[in-house]
Amino acid sequence: MSEAAIPLRQRLWNPEARLAYVLLAPAVLVLLGFMIYPIVYVFLISLFKTNKLAQFKEFVGLRNFVNQLADKEFWQITARSLYWTAIAVAVKTVLGMIVALLLNVKYAGRKFARMLFIVPWASAVPISAILWGWVYHPQYGLLNATLKATGIWANPPTWLGRPLPAFTACIWVDIWIGIPFMALVFLAGMQAIAEDLYESAYLDGVNALQKFFYITLPGIRHLVLIATLLSCLWTFNDFNTIYILTRGGPAGATDILITKLYKNAFEFLKFSPAAVMAVVTFFILTALSILYARIYFRQEQAS
Amino acid sequence: MKWRNRGKPIAVILTVVLLAFLLFPFFVMLSTMLKSAEEVYTNPPPWIPKSWKFSNLIRLWSEFDFAVYFKSSLIISLGSTLLNTLLTVPAAYAVARLRFVGRRFILYLFLVIQMFSPVIVVISLFKTMASLKLLNTYLSLILANSVFTIAFTIWMMNGYFRSIPKEIEEAALIDGCSRVQTITRIMLPIAVPGLVTTMIYSFIAAWNEFLFGLTFIQSKQKMPLVLGLYNFVGRWTTQWELLNAAAFVALVPVLVLFYIIEKRLVAGLAGGAVKA
Numbered sequence: 001m002s003e004a005a006i007p008l009r010q011r012l013w014n015p016e017a018r019l020a021y022v023l024l025a026p027a028v029l030v031l032l033g034f035m036i037y038p039i040v041y042v043f044l045i046s047l048f049k050t051n052k053l054a055q056f057k058e059f060v061g062l063r064n065f066v067n068q069l070a071d072k073e074f075w076q077i078t079a080r081s082l083y084w085t086a087i088a089v090a091v092k093t094v095l096g097m098i099v100a101l102l103l104n105v106k107y108a109g110r111k112f113a114r115m116l117f118i119v120p121w122a123s124a125v126p127i128s129a130i131l132w133g134w135v136y137h138p139q140y141g142l143l144n145a146t147l148k149a150t151g152i153w154a155n156p157p158t159w160l161g162r163p164l165p166a167f168t169a170c171i172w173v174d175i176w177i178g179i180p181f182m183a184l185v186f187l188a189g190m191q192a193i194a195e196d197l198y199e200s201a202y203l204d205g206v207n208a209l210q211k212f213f214y215i216t217l218p219g220i221r222h223l224v225l226i227a228t229l230l231s232c233l234w235t236f237n238d239f240n241t242i243y244i245l246t247r248g249g250p251a252g253a254t255d256i257l258i259t260k261l262y263k264n265a266f267e268f269l270k271f272s273p274a275a276v277m278a279v280v281t282f283f284i285l286t287a288l289s290i291l292y293a294r295i296y297f298r299q300e301q302a303s
Numbered sequence: 304m305k306w307r308n309r310g311k312p313i314a315v316i317l318t319v320v321l322l323a324f325l326l327f328p329f330f331v332m333l334s335t336m337l338k339s340a341e342e343v344y345t346n347p348p349p350w351i352p353k354s355w356k357f358s359n360l361i362r363l364w365s366e367f368d369f370a371v372y373f374k375s376s377l378i379i380s381l382g383s384t385l386l387n388t389l390l391t392v393p394a395a396y397a398v399a400r401l402r403f404v405g406r407r408f409i410l411y412l413f414l415v416i417q418m419f420s421p422v423i424v425v426i427s428l429f430k431t432m433a434s435l436k437l438l439n440t441y442l443s444l445i446l447a448n449s450v451f452t453i454a455f456t457i458w459m460m461n462g463y464f465r466s467i468p469k470e471i472e473e474a475a476l477i478d479g480c481s482r483v484q485t486i487t488r489i490m491l492p493i494a495v496p497g498l499v500t501t502m503i504y505s506f507i508a509a510w511n512e513f514l515f516g517l518t519f520i521q522s523k524q525k526m527p528l529v530l531g532l533y534n535f536v537g538r539w540t541t542q543w544e545l546l547n548a549a550a551f552v553a554l555v556p557v558l559v560l561f562y563i564i565e566k567r568l569v570a571g572l573a574g575g576a577v578k579a
Binding site: 011012016017019020021022023024026027028030031033034035037038039041042045054098099102103105106107109113115116117118119120121122123124125126127128130131132133134135139140141142143145146148149176179181184185188208223226227230233236237239240244258261262265266271274275278281282285286288289290292293295296297299300 | 317
């Protein structure tokens, strides 16, 4: 009997479905209460004028949005969030690819190298950010000491003290955290490519670069897509690195949407602008998430 | 084969150079945690300490409230793992094995919300926690952590349950086991590797969590390690040797745990094309 022949009532309410509802209920209730409801609530805040205790004062419709859209700083921060993500993900992809190619060469100690490459991902992000803060320390940090001592850079900048160096320093830490995941996904893809493809390419006299562009890259392109999408989500969301290293400073030079929205709410107690930023962030992240989910689902179905 | 033979030494050299470059902060951590206070504040700072002060690793527990933070982190992480598992296992079983209307939609939804940012909801969640009188409690962090790991762990567990042949379960049902018995006696024992993975994942996620701690916790007594370390920086004379020692001790458990699940985690995140 096909499913459509069963009346809807019975499809919705039969012993198996009832058991499924019972088993799903706790997880779904927790998600509703502590994730979905808070999202709805933040949408509400964005439509109201609020006081310093985040209490609703007056319904203002979209006026909070209009105010933000008229604010130059908002556009600056949104643009920065986007190029922060674009630059970081691009560099992670390239460096991750290089690491994956290196790990795909067979030599003794390759497993050990793999373990070491993973450390930045395995480490706790907030702790990594604190450690980097110390590495970047202007007087006693070992980065500048090393740069000076080796003569690579006689007069290195005060990394976290000026806008451009601070942005560079933050984005590098985010990249550094993200390289291992990219590398591991690419490596898994490379190892699934049939060896005889390379053998016949070798017999045809194909060089290393051609092998990469005609065999390796096409063979892993789905994984590249899914890994970069995930990385976009994480990078856009990387609150910890920026907040711990610079708190968005100096003078807002490293603020992206999520750090600014947090500061708006919990430092300046401006809840309505914070909620507007949260709503904007929500839409960007949801779009990316749906894209990721679709590709992931298609892959699952295929395998 | 000629190319590969020439390529191999180059690859090894590049690997070593790249690793030295990427692991530099951890080298700095190990070096700093063994320095004396005077050596930390010398300019230029030495690469390798003159005498190795392993005592820093002990002073940590007495001079810095490390034990308090460590205990908080343990309670929060174990609590999050427990709650997360209790919520995940039944839900994952339902989406993996039972037929009901909306099953695909729910799976899809879990996959989408797994990526939601805690920052989006932290404002509302702060108000919710305040009205539930949960601010400054372990429970607030246990709840918040679980909410943000649940979707992903249900997905992973769903995969493990589905990889178990249906026949095994059907045979048990015919032999007179109830559904609940088949879950606890047949499915879970087979899915132990999956269960361990999801538990370790939620433990690590809670151990590394910073944003909710920063927002919900005020008192030192309740602070998780990561937050304790954060607050230790920026006082006018930071004892960097102790801070680095603390970072080291805080990292060891998560590093060890991470290596156990690393392959399955990558497979879970990247989907069907990557085999664990």
